[in-house]
Amino acid sequence: MLLTLTPGLDTALILRTSIAEGRKNGFKAALGINAGCYIWGTIVAVGLGALLTASQVAYDCLKWVGAAYLLWLAIQLVLARPQPLAVSFTSIKPNTTNWFLRGCLGNILNPKIGIFYVSFLPQFIPVGQSPVIWTFLLVSIHVAIGTLWSTVLISIAAKASGYLQQPRIIQWMNRVTAGIFVLFAAKLALGSR
Template sequence: MSVTDSLLAYSFAALLLTLTPGLDTALILRTATVEGGKKAFHAALGIDSGCFIWGALVAFGLGALLAASEIAYSLLKWCGAAYLCWLGIQLMIRPRRSFDAFHSGLRYGGNWFLRGMLGNVLNPKMGVFYVSFLPQFIPAGHSPVIWTFLLVFIHVFIGTAWSLTLIMATRYASGLFNIPAVVTWMDRITGGVFMLFAAKLAVSSR
């Protein structure tokens, strides 16, 4: 995969992941609606910081792990493929019918930057996503550390743009995510993409 192909494929995948409603979306929607746009933006910056923290952990840990052991590389690859496949199947066969941004189990109040960051850092799925997802888009012969941070930056850029969109159109976005057909098909499409990337990861080599 060329550098251009890697960046385009990853940008599309990151965009799809960002647009899929989750706890981050719930936090932005709820904060923008109840607390105002300024605090919602603080939460978005906290979420971005959490992405960079996970990126740093993956970049340095993953680089050393892959360089040291072929067995570790294969184990990581198959575990990542299995996880993505399992997640994709779950999204396809059991898609959600609704997304309630106001009853998502979140705890509110206090420093919104810190809450956004901790919500991301303390979510182990972020680490699993990055470990299993990012290596697929690192071109052969390029630095895993540099490329990991570049890919995380792209993800953060897309995520920030989406957060700003939600903040500026809070009521419309909230209503859209409460349309059962929209949530169901978004989950199914994302599940299909996850399964495709799981297959790609399973057949990939160093």
């Protein structure tokens, strides 16, 4: 069940970033996703995650904000101009995209991660033990699995990047990823708990 949280939206973001913008930015996105897991873990550990379980209004608000964020990412991908692979040293521009923040926001704005943590993690906390410590231990296990998965994806993407960084391929990947983001936004907006 833990592995099913990583594939999908997170996988699309990591692959697209790694191929189009390099291994370093792929790892930044993956680290942002992991940070989002720890933020959700903190929310659950201090009991605020229970609010999402108990309050339909809180859940719906976060759901709609998350869906809007995914649509915003999709629009940016569709409008992006693919950058050529060969960049001369005189034309290098600093990268202004904060992939860590994008990965983190993509994870934080998904209320299903919070619901998953609230419903799944407590069953593994031993009776009489600190829920905070055990929640962070379990989130750390989830992050470790996600990091392993992300590392494999980024490594595969790096090996294939020569082919995959062609402007037409990047444009195609941007559109496919944007389509995935739109589908996830629709699923998030129209789905129930």
